[in-house]
Amino acid sequence: MHTHTWCGIMNSGSKPAPALSDELRRLVEARLERTLEAIEDTLERILEKHEIRMEELKDTLRSLEKSFSLLSQKWSLEILYTLFLRNTVGFSGLKKILGVNSRTLSDKLKTLKQHGYIERTIEQGPPLRVSYSLTIKGKNTVLLALPLLYYSSS
Numbered sequence: 240m241h242t243h244t245w246c247g248i249m250n251s252g253s254k255p256a257p258a259l260s261d262e263l264r265r266l267v268e269a270r271l272e273r274t275l276e277a278i279e280d281t282l283e284r285i286l287e288k289h290e291i292r293m294e295e296l297k298d299t300l301r302s303l304e305k306s307f308s309l310l311s312q313k314w315s316l317e318i319l320y321t322l323f324l325r326n327t328v329g330f331s332g333l334k335k336i337l338g339v340n341s342r343t344l345s346d347k348l349k350t351l352k353q354h355g356y357i358e359r360t361i362e363q364g365p366p367l368r369v370s371y372s373l374t375i376k377g378k379n380t381v382l383l384a385l386p387l388l389y390y391s392s393s
Contacts, residue, residue, distance in 0.1 A: 271386050274386065306354075309350065314347045315350075317337055318333065318348065318351060321333060321337065322372055322373045329370045351377070355374055357371050359371055
């Protein structure tokens, strides 16, 4: 299993995933820079208009720490990115793509579902089939994680 060095997306083929072309890398960097500037501008405007108490900030940071802790656990981002790239995948498909054992995958899927990142759909059989897809929260998390992964790898 290989990952792109710029974003950590899994490639289940036997060859390493191709690196971004210079042109595409420049485009990604420019868009990320504009996005980060917009976020910074928004935060500055909020801070100008609203006084934020230290307790509110601490509560927000604790909430973020829980999310980061879950997402940084082994397999969490790999599952989310696989679902992002494939839209809907069955349990056995995820197991094969990721190369993870059934128990670990089952536990991770339950946790991601409990936190609202993925949906589980049961298709009545025979045979009974279970498939997984991203929720809006899951999709947005994948998209927001890309800049973090990009900057942490460069």
